Amino acid sequence: MDKNTILKELQKINYPGFNRDIVSFGMIKDVIIDHKNIIIFLSVSSSNEEKKIQIIQEIRENVKIDGFQLSVKLVEAEESRKTVDTSNKHLNVDGNIGNIIAVASGKGGVGKSTVALNLACSLSLLGKKVGFLDLDIYGPSLPITFGINENPEIKDGKKIVPLEKNGIKLMSFGFISGNQAPVIWRGPLVAKMTEQFFRDVEWGELDYLILDLPPGTGDVQLTLSQKIPMDGAIIITTPNDISLADVRKGADMFNKVGTRLLGVVENMAFMKIYGQIINANKKQTITINDHLVNVNEDGTFELNYSLFKKGGGQSESERLGVSMLAQIPYSQDLMLSIDQGTPIVFSDDNSDIVKSFKSLAQKILDHANSE
Ligand code: ADP
Secondary structure (H helix, E strand, C coil), rough: CCCCCCHHHHHCCCCCCCCCCCCCCCEEEEEEEEEEEEEECCCCCCCCCHHHHHHHHHHHHHHCCCCCEEEEEEEHHHHCCCCCHHHHHHHCEEEEEEEEEEEEEEECCHHHHHHHHCCCHHHHHHHEEEEECCCCCCCCCCCCCHHCCCCCEEECCCCECCCCEECCCEEEEHHCCCCCCCCCCCCCHHHHHHHHEEEEEEEEEEEEEEEEEECCCCCCHHHHHHHHCEEEEEEECCCHHHHHHHHHHHHHHHHHHHEEEEEEEEEEEEEEEEEECCCCCCCEEECCCCCEEEECCCCCCCCCCCCCCCHHHHHHHHHHHCCCEEEEEEEEHHHHHHCCCCCCHHHHCCCCHHHHHHHHHHHHHHHHHHH
């Protein structure tokens, strides 16, 4: 009788409602075999008591070893998850910050910075004091995306004072290095510099600090996730297979360092195609790229066309057991707003894209309130 035999049995138990087992979800914290006793330490982060009871019941039914007495001990999810003590945040960060939320992606170009920035702006619109830190040392985007590029004040030769625009405190490597990325720096140095940079900014009072992490899930990101006291993380993906495989890596990374994964945002999930047929007949149907589309009586029609793969992000997030926080459409207006340095959520329009960012921000607030 050994630990592996028991783990194999536990691997047969899926988390209720998912196709993934409780071992791969990291819920089994330890298995101790002591004389004729087997003790399983279980950690379930869900606040749903029914799910906890169901899992314990299934463990009791599945792990039946003759001559051994089985007991299941529930351990606090928080205790086991946090490797960086966020309750002592003030020791690691200059300022009094309610929540530090990291925005990550498996690779570049999926819209991580775009989503991170619009999330920060939406939180600010919801009345929160917000800071935004662009930690991408090689490709800082904030000077362009927020249309601001000034040299920050350095206090007493060591503390960096964030810039401020639209009521949001902003800091980026781009403000310091003038976008001249030190490309010869290797991983460990990049991680060290990034962490140092994080500590050197004087934030003051903030409800939320949004971190735009460098793209990828390599050593740099892992070190940052270990060293920076993050309260939660969001992963941005596009719905195609390669990006989704990266979501799994990102989720594993945050699991490893004990950072709570708040959910996944699927960017460029679909594109709204709309138009009108002039002089349309009643009950017309047209096809757009093999999709049958019904035309309304006034000739108007619309289709949410999937640019990549339909529902890819949804099924992947279900498989990983994390929530799908938002599905952001492909939008030319969004792209232009990024190029022009005027975040779209600050525009007056109440388009789908603006609504989807506001609803994302509301979910992040709800998460914080439910803790
Ligand atoms: P990342 O931070 O992942 O590298 P960016 O946020 O810099 O990606 O976005 C890459 C490019 O894609 C930018 O030009 C941005 O304007 C564009 N983009 C991002 N999201 C969307 C979207 N939903 N619709 C249209 N263009 C987008």
